[in-house]
Amino acid sequence: MSQHPNRARLLISCQDKPGIVSAVSTFLHQYDANIVQSDQFSTDPEGGMFFMRIEFDLGNSSPDFLRFKKEFHTLADKLDFEWKMELAARKKRMAILVSKEDHCLLELLWRWRSGELQVDIPLIISNHPTNKQVVESYGIPFYHVPVTRDTKEEAEQEAINLLKQHDVDFIVLARYMQILSPTFVESFPYRIINIHHSFLPAFIGANPYAKAFERGVKLIGATAHYVTDDLDEGPIIEQDVLRVNHRYSTQELRVAGRNVERIALARAVEWHTNDQVIVYGNKTVVF
Amino acid sequence: MSQHPNRARLLISCQDKPGIVSAVSTFLHQYDANIVQSDQFSTDPEGGMFFMRIEFDLGNSSPDFLRFKKEFHTLADKLDFEWKMELAARKKRMAILVSKEDHCLLELLWRWRSGELQVDIPLIISNHPTNKQVVESYGIPFYHVPVTRDTKEEAEQEAINLLKQHDVDFIVLARYMQILSPTFVESFPYRIINIHHSFLPAFIGANPYAKAFERGVKLIGATAHYVTDDLDEGPIIEQDVLRVNHRYSTQELRVAGRNVERIALARAVEWHTNDQVIVYGNKTVVF
Amino acid sequence: MSQHPNRARLLISCQDKPGIVSAVSTFLHQYDANIVQSDQFSTDPEGGMFFMRIEFDLGNSSPDFLRFKKEFHTLADKLDFEWKMELAARKKRMAILVSKEDHCLLELLWRWRSGELQVDIPLIISNHPTNKQVVESYGIPFYHVPVTRDTKEEAEQEAINLLKQHDVDFIVLARYMQILSPTFVESFPYRIINIHHSFLPAFIGANPYAKAFERGVKLIGATAHYVTDDLDEGPIIEQDVLRVNHRYSTQELRVAGRNVERIALARAVEWHTNDQVIVYGNKTVVF
Amino acid sequence: MSQHPNRARLLISCQDKPGIVSAVSTFLHQYDANIVQSDQFSTDPEGGMFFMRIEFDLGNSSPDFLRFKKEFHTLADKLDFEWKMELAARKKRMAILVSKEDHCLLELLWRWRSGELQVDIPLIISNHPTNKQVVESYGIPFYHVPVTRDTKEEAEQEAINLLKQHDVDFIVLARYMQILSPTFVESFPYRIINIHHSFLPAFIGANPYAKAFERGVKLIGATAHYVTDDLDEGPIIEQDVLRVNHRYSTQELRVAGRNVERIALARAVEWHTNDQVIVYGNKTVVF
Known part of the structure; x- marks a missing residue:
């Protein structure tokens, strides 16, 4: 039950479209965040809704959480996400x-x-x-x-x-x-x-x-x-x-x-x- | 799963009143029938409905099933039962x-x-x-x-x-x-x-x-x-x-x-x- | 969940033999006790063990619980029961x-x-x-x-x-x-x-x-x-x-x-x- | 229950290391394959085993399945995957x-x-x-x-x-x-x-x-x-x-x-x- 101090969770809802997982996981990798668990669900792969939950650990060379979130904001706007990102440690x-x-x-x-x-x-x-x-x-x-x-x-x-x-x-x-x-x-x-x-x-x-x-x-x-x-x-x-x-x-x-x-x-x-x-x-x- | 060839089942519904179990089990014992399983349920012990299911085996000195049923009929009438008696072997x-x-x-x-x-x-x-x-x-x-x-x-x-x-x-x-x-x-x-x-x-x-x-x-x-x-x-x-x-x-x-x-x-x-x-x-x- | 103040429970174990249910239920009826629930189980109807649990309410003309138990003792000895009788109210x-x-x-x-x-x-x-x-x-x-x-x-x-x-x-x-x-x-x-x-x-x-x-x-x-x-x-x-x-x-x-x-x-x-x-x-x- | 004719499934086992999801999802996106479902599991995010299952649909500009598999082979070798890729339609x-x-x-x-x-x-x-x-x-x-x-x-x-x-x-x-x-x-x-x-x-x-x-x-x-x-x-x-x-x-x-x-x-x-x-x-x- 103990967990990484910089464990975070990301929830995404959006219209389904190609390349979402790739864009998000590449973003995370690029900022040295390691995906620990991820789930996704499409109501219909052709044009339905897409939902995703990712747990990840920020790494040593990741920016601090606030800046990390701000960087993600840019990506999220581009891809038209509704989203939420939280540190697991924040009760x-x-x-x-x-x-x-x-x-x-x-x-x-x-x-x-x-x-x-x-x-x-x-x-x-x-x-x-x-x-x-x-x-x-x-x-x-x-x-x-x-x-x-x-x-x-x-x-x-x-x-x-x-x-x-x-x-x-x-x-x-x-x-x-x-x-x-x-x-x-x-x-x-x-x-x-x-x-x-x-x-x-x-x-x-x-x-x-x-x-x-x-x-x-x-x-x-x-x-x-x-x-x-x-x-x-x-x-x-x-x-x-x-x-x-x-x-x-x-x-x-x-x-x-x-x-x-x-x-x-x-x-x-x-x-x-x-x-x-x-x-x-x-x-x-x-x- | 094999069972006694003279296994029978008795279902009773009636107004609850004292002495039902005694009357039925004594009847069965008197006609050499051995109770194998019995369940009962009262919606309310004071004046509700009474339901009972008994499985029993007819014994060597029991009358045949038809006569047995006829004898039970008399008791059932006296106690105002709705009832049903079936041989288990009757598919x-x-x-x-x-x-x-x-x-x-x-x-x-x-x-x-x-x-x-x-x-x-x-x-x-x-x-x-x-x-x-x-x-x-x-x-x-x-x-x-x-x-x-x-x-x-x-x-x-x-x-x-x-x-x-x-x-x-x-x-x-x-x-x-x-x-x-x-x-x-x-x-x-x-x-x-x-x-x-x-x-x-x-x-x-x-x-x-x-x-x-x-x-x-x-x-x-x-x-x-x-x-x-x-x-x-x-x-x-x-x-x-x-x-x-x-x-x-x-x-x-x-x-x-x-x-x-x-x-x-x-x-x-x-x-x-x-x-x-x-x-x-x-x-x-x-x- | 409220229950009759004179609700009692009887547990019986013994060698299976004919007439047990009849004897017990007749005893209860005779002493004005009303059976509320009863369950029984035989490991083998022909010569196995017999187990029974009866919940009953003592009636107005029942003897008090101690005397009732004493009377049952006599029956239990005759039929070679191991048994236990408890008032539900006794915590x-x-x-x-x-x-x-x-x-x-x-x-x-x-x-x-x-x-x-x-x-x-x-x-x-x-x-x-x-x-x-x-x-x-x-x-x-x-x-x-x-x-x-x-x-x-x-x-x-x-x-x-x-x-x-x-x-x-x-x-x-x-x-x-x-x-x-x-x-x-x-x-x-x-x-x-x-x-x-x-x-x-x-x-x-x-x-x-x-x-x-x-x-x-x-x-x-x-x-x-x-x-x-x-x-x-x-x-x-x-x-x-x-x-x-x-x-x-x-x-x-x-x-x-x-x-x-x-x-x-x-x-x-x-x-x-x-x-x-x-x-x-x-x-x-x-x- | 009907599904895309070019639905495929990919199973991966390997030592956990950063960037796996990113590399795989980018590969799929690059070859016009759309991820329909993905699951992953790490025995321990720091140096344990990593397991992944992805369902994806090959797209119009994807190569045919055999060539697609061959291309993936190169990536898999680089990242030291044990893996398996199957068309869902292949019974x-x-x-x-x-x-x-x-x-x-x-x-x-x-x-x-x-x-x-x-x-x-x-x-x-x-x-x-x-x-x-x-x-x-x-x-x-x-x-x-x-x-x-x-x-x-x-x-x-x-x-x-x-x-x-x-x-x-x-x-x-x-x-x-x-x-x-x-x-x-x-x-x-x-x-x-x-x-x-x-x-x-x-x-x-x-x-x-x-x-x-x-x-x-x-x-x-x-x-x-x-x-x-x-x-x-x-x-x-x-x-x-x-x-x-x-x-x-x-x-x-x-x-x-x-x-x-x-x-x-x-x-x-x-x-x-x-x-x-x-x-x-x-x-x-x-x-």
């Missing part, structure tokens, strides 16, 4: 929004403390005080921002302010149970990850376990996705399922489901953290 | 309806020939001649009953007649791709098993793989269910899923999906064959 | 032994606090002080019992004394990383559950992830088993696996493996807690 | 060796006929006549080469001769149940794929299902691997598992295991067919 700042249930929260906190999840967590916001103590035992500031029907707008604004003040890179809804307004969503485009407690698009909306019980399904699932204005319709990052049977009550489905929810969410967060996800249209490429 | 008569795609058909035929699926297959019906040769190579009569918009009703009637003439116990739609009329469905209540090529209730209706591609799901699934008048809404017997990613085209999802379809269908058929499935409401208990 | 006393790694420990603590795992945890023992703080934040006494090559015997004796003083029902080795002496094992027969970090019997002994890396396997696994005198050879309760590939270093296998270890262990502990496991020979029946 | 010639059990054989034949498996099958060899009819119904020549203790050497020689006469690219042991001599193995280095009916390295050698039954495992598995001189020790290509429980007899494990065997083998064969597998040491990289 993203992740906020967590949570309600009363703690299983997704704890999963993220454990992985963070064990070093599996390489982020900083400047704050955790909840509409309930329930998880205050556990959050603070991890040394993370906890903000209780209650939400009622009447104060929803102000509460959201307060949350947005907190998130901006703490300069967060992305937000995880770890079973937050509140529908975010378009204003909130647009403040963090494709930077809010939600866990929905069903195998989308089955059981959109509230009470998916009750609906799953009603329908008599033999597997239950969970879906981690980016939040957009359409409820439960954002780009899917990860899904997983668990076998159940006729013996499960709605409540037992809910309890069993926690294990799929936290694992699927943790995977999605890890991939986002490692710059492994590119959104296109309403889908994701996960490298 | 069910299974018909297969298939269209052009052969993966589900071949899976069933292979399991049948290898002895995994203990049924007789008196006939296979298709609306296309495509699979005639392979079916006949297994020594099974193949009936080509073409269906067009104008002849749908007569074609269905022809199929029903064939199925009745061949005295079938149940029917498997192994990717038949035709919607059955209420008349057809009512002729074989809870005795028609369909395989739907999605993880229901996601992607109900036509072209589920195209819809799955569109939505960008990370798992695709298949659902084996009993056919009712509501399209894709019948009681689910079995579901399974397969991990996919952004690289799969609709056509590649379709190809990969075949493997989930045939496995999920084969399991459902096997459970039905072994009298392991009880329908209640719009759900199944699978023992 | 087992579980000790955890842990070393430095905390993932299995935290999984159990979370499930305990969320109410999924219905046990009391009177103490946690570790040969390292690492996890003292987290354990105490859950309000559980933490005992640091260091083990060195020279003090192993005394350390074990100290641990045994602590476990006996706290009257524990069973012990979970949540990555304890110490081989227990026969004396220790015999003090708690089939009441010590270990998690081995491989898919046994592959990679018995130390460093299974290094061995898995070396062998180039495509799945890694974990095995929860009862501890016996033969290292990694005790009866298996649960196993699970995770897909890996050539990109995983030994260290990355180790990190990924944590997720299989904690889930497999948690399942095994839950089954043990709910009296769902019967040991026979070197195997388990899990009802 | 590999696959032989199948089979004994009596037909499940793996049929799985391959179905996938071949449905177009999932893009190979030619010039012959199938068996030491038993059992599967003659089914093989010939697919229009494939069947050779019965009986093997007895005394004739093993001649029989092997006859098989080798048949395989060479039919100019096969690789051989699949679809439950062949005979141990091949070093002479045989060396005639087709890393071009023989076997399916072992256990999760290796558990249960090496004969009767793995009997051993799995004896050990009381909760999952059974299958392993597809290249054959080397060390029995069951060759590089693993794919593994899969299936959940079982105490109710499975050895025979039922065997029957259930067929489904894992055929799926794991089919995947391994497909990956080999598509030039997705590189062997290094005793492991595989599967791109």
Whole structure:
């Protein structure tokens, strides 16, 4: 898990055209950067979209990262890339929004403390005080921002302010149970990850376990996705399922489901953290 | 896999009430039948539904099966059971309806020939001649009953007649791709098993793989269910899923999906064959 | 998850013979106990072993539990049962032994606090002080019992004394990383559950992830088993696996493996807690 | 699934060093070849081994494939590559060796006929006549080469001769149940794929299902691997598992295991067919 101190990651989206890999890899070689891993994907080799992720190590004679990025900018403009380049060592700042249930929260906190999840967590916001103590035992500031029907707008604004003040890179809804307004969503485009407690698009909306019980399904699932204005319709990052049977009550489905929810969410967060996800249209490429 | 020649299976559904297990097991013991396996399930121990499946071997001093059944009838009436008792050695008569795609058909035929699926297959019906040769190579009569918009009703009637003439116990739609009329469905209540090529209730209706591609799901699934008048809404017997990613085209999802379809269908058929499935409401208990 | 206050569980092992189910269910019915769930298994219906697990609710006219048990004793003696009867409400006393790694420990603590795992945890023992703080934040006494090559015997004796003083029902080795002496094992027969970090019997002994890396396997696994005198050879309760590939270093296998270890262990502990496991020979029946 | 008529695949193994991706992608671009997919893997970015797989489409101004290959040869020599370049349209010639059990054989034949498996099958060899009819119904020549203790050497020689006469690219042991001599193995280095009916390295050698039954495992598995001189020790290509429980007899494990065997083998064969597998040491990289 130890890695080169100058390990960097490059994500590229563009119209497919000949010579992209050659141009990029030659650029990297020319500036003494060594490709450690690369993945690419074309929706259609003849005129579709092209996506690429490269991990590379800057070398002894590479320029410093800022200048390196600036040089790449020129190439990227010429080839009409949408792109992003990050040092792996730069930890993203992740906020967590949570309600009363703690299983997704704890999963993220454990992985963070064990070093599996390489982020900083400047704050955790909840509409309930329930998880205050556990959050603070991890040394993370906890903000209780209650939400009622009447104060929803102000509460959201307060949350947005907190998130901006703490300069967060992305937000995880770890079973937050509140529908975010378009204003909130647009403040963090494709930077809010939600866990929905069903195998989308089955059981959109509230009470998916009750609906799953009603329908008599033999597997239950969970879906981690980016939040957009359409409820439960954002780009899917990860899904997983668990076998159940006729013996499960709605409540037992809910309890069993926690294990799929936290694992699927943790995977999605890890991939986002490692710059492994590119959104296109309403889908994701996960490298 | 070899089993006692007088192995029998008993399925019971009734209102839950005290003493059912005792009454049934005492009956069996009294008539020298030895319980080999038993499963039971109550939706709610206080006043819900009770379901039970018992496998037992008739003993040397048991009456013959017909008389045994008649004796049980008296008990069942007293306790207000819905019930079914079958000798395991009595092979069910299974018909297969298939269209052009052969993966589900071949899976069933292979399991049948290898002895995994203990049924007789008196006939296979298709609306296309495509699979005639392979079916006949297994020594099974193949009936080509073409269906067009104008002849749908007569074609269905022809199929029903064939199925009745061949005295079938149940029917498997192994990717038949035709919607059955209420008349057809009512002729074989809870005795028609369909395989739907999605993880229901996601992607109900036509072209589920195209819809799955569109939505960008990370798992695709298949659902084996009993056919009712509501399209894709019948009681689910079995579901399974397969991990996919952004690289799969609709056509590649379709190809990969075949493997989930045939496995999920084969399991459902096997459970039905072994009298392991009880329908209640719009759900199944699978023992 | 709420349950009848007089819910009880009965486990039976004996030589198979006719009439067992009838005798037991009639006994229960006669004392106004209502069977809620029952499972049984015969290794061979003709003269093998018979195993049974029944959940039942004592009724209004049932005798109290102690007398009920005493009455059953008479029947059990007559039919030559090995048996165990427990009130579901009686929480087992579980000790955890842990070393430095905390993932299995935290999984159990979370499930305990969320109410999924219905046990009391009177103490946690570790040969390292690492996890003292987290354990105490859950309000559980933490005992640091260091083990060195020279003090192993005394350390074990100290641990045994602590476990006996706290009257524990069973012990979970949540990555304890110490081989227990026969004396220790015999003090708690089939009441010590270990998690081995491989898919046994592959990679018995130390460093299974290094061995898995070396062998180039495509799945890694974990095995929860009862501890016996033969290292990694005790009866298996649960196993699970995770897909890996050539990109995983030994260290990355180790990190990924944590997720299989904690889930497999948690399942095994839950089954043990709910009296769902019967040991026979070197195997388990899990009802 | 349709693809560019001039789609080609390039596999490279070499010592890792800077500039490889750049050199290869620039070569391809320079000869008007468009990269469709590429994967790479370094065992250690600083001085380990480097592996790469590129799919590309030759363009209108590319030289013909033979000249293209020759040009690449020069680059490959300079950079000290071990490499392989193949047109995707060139179907590999696959032989199948089979004994009596037909499940793996049929799985391959179905996938071949449905177009999932893009190979030619010039012959199938068996030491038993059992599967003659089914093989010939697919229009494939069947050779019965009986093997007895005394004739093993001649029989092997006859098989080798048949395989060479039919100019096969690789051989699949679809439950062949005979141990091949070093002479045989060396005639087709890393071009023989076997399916072992256990999760290796558990249960090496004969009767793995009997051993799995004896050990009381909760999952059974299958392993597809290249054959080397060390029995069951060759590089693993794919593994899969299936959940079982105490109710499975050895025979039922065997029957259930067929489904894992055929799926794991089919995947391994497909990956080999598509030039997705590189062997290094005793492991595989599967791109």
